[in-house]
Amino acid sequence: MDKIFIFDTTLRDGEQSPGASMAVEQKVEVARLLAGMGVDIIEAGFPISSQLQFEGVKRVAENVEGPTIAGLARAVEKDITTCYEAVKPAEKKRIHTFIATSGIHMKHKLNKSSDEVLKLATDAVTLAKSMVEDVEFSAEDASRSEWEFLKDIYTAVIEAGANTINVPDTVGYTVPDEFSELIQFLLNNVPGIDNVVISVHCHNDLGLAVANTIQAIKAGARQAEVAVNGLGERAGNASFEEVVMAIKTKGSYFNLKTGIVTENIYQLSKTVVSFTGIPVQPNKAIVGENAFAHEAGIHQDGMIKNRMTYEIMTPQSIGRSKSTLVLGRHSGKHGLKTRLKELGYTLKDNEFKKIFDKFLELADKKKEVFDEDLHVLIEDELNILPEIFSLVYFSVVTGNKVIPTATVKLKKNSTMLQEAATGDGPVDAVYRAIEKITDTSVKLVSYSLNAVTHGKDAMGTVTISVERKNKQYRGYGVATDIIEASAHAFLNAINRILFNKL
Ligand SMILES: [Zn+2]
Incomplete structure (x- = not known):
């Protein structure tokens, strides 16, 4: 089975959702969770855009081990050098540089000719490559760009040293067949493309981000850029949990896999909800409140006889157990610690002490403490936004x-x-x-x-x-x-x- 690299952009594109900004400590916490789940690349922010962004990327690079830590940079010298400073502490670091390649963006936003854009892209990749081994290049608005120009610019950046070429559907405009044809066109026409990873970054303006991502993967893309709960600019990015579970559930059909520990998906989703304050709709795929609820009598009857009648994956596979009674006041420190560990939380001593006090308080108010309650307690406590x-x-x-x-x-x-x-x-x-x-x-x-x-x-x-x-x-x-x-x-x-x- 071929492996699909999961590139998580919750901390960059996801955080660009209106009102979704996270404190630096929260970003580090999300990055730790992602690392623990086997995410391949974490895009931690856009360092040049603000001091807080820079700080966020740097702190993730300093504190999170395992995945490659990436930062975003326009095809501009100052962006790239600043990005390098931010990702530098990471053991595995990547500079992700981009420039727009569609006619409408080049004319109205950049006011540059395609020749100028091609040169800026090549220079940017060359500069980034002089600083780090791992460089990703994105042709912004690729899905609305001339295919011939895409061929030229990807050819040039691969020659300049790009290891990953990203094909973004920046405005969520493409449809699955069209996008897959574009990927095939690039595979057939860009010299050297066999030696790099093709990535896709799809937005959900028409509700097709996940479908477009999956179809591109089927056509040969090997990196999917995703965000938890489908956060991101406007209608959001392809959702982390949907892409990962589609590949897992249909693994034998695609003959593909990811390296993600899916059993932590629910916890990850909840944490991001609490840090950003953006809830997920009840009927949201995978992580929505009703995603595993069966209401119709005929469905319930079928479920009791055999879960497979109406369930294509189990709630346990994403870490959602049925609401089970776990603990009460008498469970004690050991009981709580054991259960938290089973739920995937490893806490520092001072964190555990706070959680235990809150747990006792809660156990006094309500006799039965459920897993869901524990998730909420932890997320509330780790909501590290300074309490002014x-x-x-x-x-x-x-x-x-x-x-x-x-x-x-x-x-x-x-x-x-x-x-x-x-x-x-x-x-x-x-x-x-x-x-x-x-x-x-x-x-x-x-x-x-x-x-x-x-x-x-x-x-x-x-x-x-x-x-x-x-x-x-x-x-x-x-x-x-x-x-x-x-x-x-x-x-x-x-x-x-x-x-x-x-
Ligand atoms: Zn985006």
């Missing part, structure tokens, strides 16, 4: 004949701050009080509440999106009390705003 303000106390008076009123106490460093406010409802009142204390007013754009497990005492997760000065920020909170979860989500968003100002 943290919640100490809140109280709400509400009812159908009174004006909802909230009193909130927050801590900033060692100072306690308290305010009261009224609102349209209890959550609104809490939010008004938090706005007063933090002196940060925002517009609430969306609010969603979900139960993690079943039952009256289930934990609730709240995901919100707020707007301030035309920028959107996400917030995520979890608690057994929905108003408390709402307060945590709001504070998370406010902290994100304040953190971005630092």
Whole structure:
């Protein structure tokens, strides 16, 4: 079986989704998870674009072992040298340089002729190759470029030393057959292409990103650029979990495999949801809440007789066990540690201590602690965005004949701050009080509440999106009390705003 290289761009293209920015610590955590799952290449960011991006790539390069660490760079000297500085600490490092090759981009965006673009691309690859062994070149908007020009530019960059040539469907415009023909055309016409890896990077504007990726692989591409939960610019990138599970589930049909430990997919997806605050739709393939739920009676009947009647893969294959009772108050440290290990979490001592305290707190509130609860606890704890303000106390008076009123106490460093406010409802009142204390007013754009497990005492997760000065920020909170979860989500968003100002 041929191996497909998985190139994860959650930290670069995925993070370019509106409101998806992650703190540096969170990026390192996601990169560690990806490394543990056997991802081949991690694109950790776009170093020239900001100091935070540079820092993110550098920290991943310093701290994450196993995969190749890549950074993105335009075909410009300063981009490439900055990218090199950022990826330098990694044992295996890659510079990924790109330039647009479609008529519309060259004319209107770059204002350059195709000859000039070809020279810039070749110079960029030559420069990158003088710094690192491993160079990837992307012809941005390849799917809308002249095929003859693509042939020329890929030929030139391969001669200049590119090891991987990426064929991006930057605007999500291609369809499976057309894209596969392009890959075959390149395979048949670009000299030296047999010695490099062909990569594809598909966007989902027409909902075809995964289909286009798979078809390109069938035609001979050997690297798939993907993002967890399908995050990415606009409608997003080809989804990591869908591409990987399609190859696994249809492995014998394709005669292909990836090196991914699929049993950690669910945990990875959940972590990215909590770090970015962007939830996945319930009917999302592989990781959606309903992806393995069988509602119709006739389906349930079939499932009981044989799971294969309606299930092409098992929930266990992506690390989703059925909600099973795991632990209670008496399980103790050892019980918790063992279960966390089984779920794929290895925590440092200080992290474990915090989780254990929170676990005891939770076990007091609800008698049965499920795997899902543990996932949420960990993600909440590892949500390492610095807590500029943290919640100490809140109280709400509400009812159908009174004006909802909230009193909130927050801590900033060692100072306690308290305010009261009224609102349209209890959550609104809490939010008004938090706005007063933090002196940060925002517009609430969306609010969603979900139960993690079943039952009256289930934990609730709240995901919100707020707007301030035309920028959107996400917030995520979890608690057994929905108003408390709402307060945590709001504070998370406010902290994100304040953190971005630092
Ligand atoms: Zn992209």
